[in-house]
Amino acid sequence: MEQKELQLLVEKISVELFEKPFKHKASFNPRLRSTGGRYLLGTHNIEINKKYLEQLGEKELVGIIKHELCHYHLHLEGKGYQHRDQEFKMLLKKVGAPRFCTQLPERKVKRSAIKILLYQCAKCKLSYERKRSIDTSKYVCGSCRGKLTKMKEIILE
Known part of the structure; x- marks a missing residue:
């Protein structure tokens, strides 16, 4: 589908469902990533x-x-056009439009493995579990202010 075909499709949907013309420009934007x-x-x-x-x-x-x-x-009519507005929700329902678009298959994040880092205080032996690594030269034990050492890394499936 080309830009011209998209423009014609938007104009057609606007007249058929909203009974109002679409007088502006519709285009494909290759920079859009997380939204439809x-x-x-x-x-x-x-x-x-x-x-x-x-x-x-x-x-x-x-x-x-x-x-x-x-x-x-809704914006051109001066009505509530934002996702949270009741007028917007009602118009979506009336024309059968989705409130949010389906997530793209390539955008789904696979989170099968979780990494847990174990640190221990050299002074009081208090253990810390973290998902993110700690700069042991910068941070100390919250209990006794002793030096932290990285003990091991656990990967959970």
Whole structure:
């Protein structure tokens, strides 16, 4: 799908579902990473993440366009256009738009292994478990101010 096809699709959805024209620019933005699209308040343009079309298909793209058009039309009418606003939630439900887009398969983080670091005070023998490493030259025991030493690293599956 090219920019022109996207523009025509947005205009078509706007007229069919909202019964109002979309008079601004819709485009693909390759810099978008964590969101399916965004409505720009200053220019009233809509930017779409093309990865959603490529990885999840046209149905997901149409959902994102509906969502961004909800922001667009409510903002132009001076109504509540933010996610938390009741008018926005009602319009989403009316047109069948998702509140949030599906997460891209490539963005899902696999957290199978958890690393735990064990430190012990050389003076009072108090043990500390941490997920992040500690600079032992900078930090000392919170109980007796003794020197900390790294004992071992445990990896949990």
